[in-house]
Amino acid sequence: DVKVTQSSRYLVKRTGEKVFLECVQDMDHENMFWYRQDPGLGLRLIYFSYDVKMKEKGDIPEGYSVSREKKERFSLILESASTNQTSMYLCASSLLIYRADTEAFFGQGTRLTVV
Amino acid sequence: KQEVTQIPAALSVPEGENLVLNCSFTDSAIYNLQWFRQDPGKGLTSLLLIQSSQREQTSGRLNASLDKSSGRSTLYIAASQPGDSATYLCAVRPGFGNEKLTFGTGTRLTIIP
Numbered sequence: 001d002v003k004v005t006q007s008s009r010y011l012v013k014r015t016g017e018k019v020f021l022e023c024v025q026d027m028d029h030e031n032m033f034w035y036r037q038d039p040g041l042g043l044r045l046i047y048f049s050y051d052v053k054m055k056e057k058g059d060i061p062e063g064y065s066v067s068r069e070k071k072e073r074f075s076l077i078l079e080s081a082s083t084n085q086t087s088m089y090l091c092a093s094s095l096l097i098y099r100a101d102t103e104a105f106f107g108q109g110t111r112l113t114v115v
Numbered sequence: 116k117q118e119v120t121q122i123p124a125a126l127s128v129p130e131g132e133n134l135v136l137n138c139s140f141t142d143s144a145i146y147n148l149q150w151f152r153q154d155p156g157k158g159l160t161s162l163l164l165i166q167s168s169q170r171e172q173t174s175g176r177l178n179a180s181l182d183k184s185s186g187r188s189t190l191y192i193a194a195s196q197p198g199d200s201a202t203y204l205c206a207v208r209p210g211f212g213n214e215k216l217t218f219g220t221g222t223r224l225t226i227i228p
Contacts, residue, residue, distance in 0.1 A: 006158075031214050042220040043204070050214065058215070090158055094214060101166055103149060104206070104216055106159035 003027070004107040006091050012113045019078040021110050023091030030096035032074035033104070034058075034066065037088040049074055050096055081114045088112075117142045119207055121219035128195060129227050136190040136222050138205035143183045146208040150179050150190050153202045153221070162203075163190070195226045 007022035025032065034046040035058075045058030047066040055066050063085060067075040074093075078085055091107040118141045128134050138148070147166045151159040163172045163179040165188065171180040178191040192199055202223045206216040 004158075033215075040220065043206075043216075043218040045215055048215060088156075092159075092216075096214070101147070101164060102208075103161050103164050105161060106151070108158040109156070111156065 004091055004093050004105050006089075006107040006110050008110050009108065010111050010113075012115060013078075013081050015082060015114055017078075017081050017114075019081045019112070019114075021076040021078075021089055021091075021112070023074045023076070023093075023107055024072050025074075025093040025105070026072065027093070027095075027105075028071065029093035029105075030071070031094045031104075032068065033092040033094075034064075034074065034076045035090045035092065036060070037090055037109075043090065046076065083114050086112060086114045117145075117207060117209060117217045119205060119217050119219040121203075121205060121222050123222060124220065125223040125225070127225040127227055130195060130197060132195050133191065133193050134195055134224075136192070136203050136224070138188040138190070138219055140186045140188075140207050140217075142209070143186050144210055145183065146210050148179075148181055148188050149206050149208070149216070150177075150188075151204045151206065153204060155202075159204065192224075197226045197228050200224055200226045 004025045035043045037043045048056045049068045065077045089110045092104045094104045120139045149164045150162045165181040176193040181188045202221045204221040206218045
């Protein structure tokens with residue numbers, strides 16, 4: 001089974017702190033994603049990476065950056081955490097194969113609270 | 116821009132009933148559609164994926180259908196159980212070479228024992 005593992009289930013950070021959310025997948029997937037999920041807004045894509053050191057902005061990249069130094073690991077960075085970044089963060093991965101049966105697999109989520 | 120809608124936002128049904136969850140999308144040029152389940156405070160679990168060339172997919176008590184031309188998908192759950200209580204999300208993959216999923220906001224399902 002594909003496994004996508006996020007380093008923390010719950011995090012509490014202070015305003016202005018630099019925050020790292022880590023995600024690791026064990027199935028050699030090329031694509032990795034970071035989403036945030038908020039009530040009433042659903043899942044929104046923050047950043048996407050299709051290869052090591054490659055990244056693309058999603059729909060809401062402001063206030064975030066990412067790092068992908070190894071294929072299996074994709075990090076989301078909040079340079080200076082703010083209270084409006086309190087949210088559930090979800091990491092996902094998928095194969096970069098141009099086939100219509102390619103699934104996306106998600107981690108267990110990180111509930112981040114910024115105080 | 117693709118928009119995905121799931122109505123209703125919440126649904127309660129007695130245990131044992133069959134039920135249908137709905138997903139609508141505005142742009143029919145999709146590559147596939149995936150249904151997920153999310154338990155409170157947890158990540159997403161993939162349930163079914165329907166390719167754009169398919170009409171339906173089945174897994175156990177779950178059956179998902181796809182009508183691209185009308186921009187609709189349904190998830191049918193047979194003989195519902197309390198353990199089916201969760202939020203169900205659908206997501207569409209826009210097209211060949213575009214890996215980004217667009218999600219609906221989900222239907223929160225409660226099965227009443």
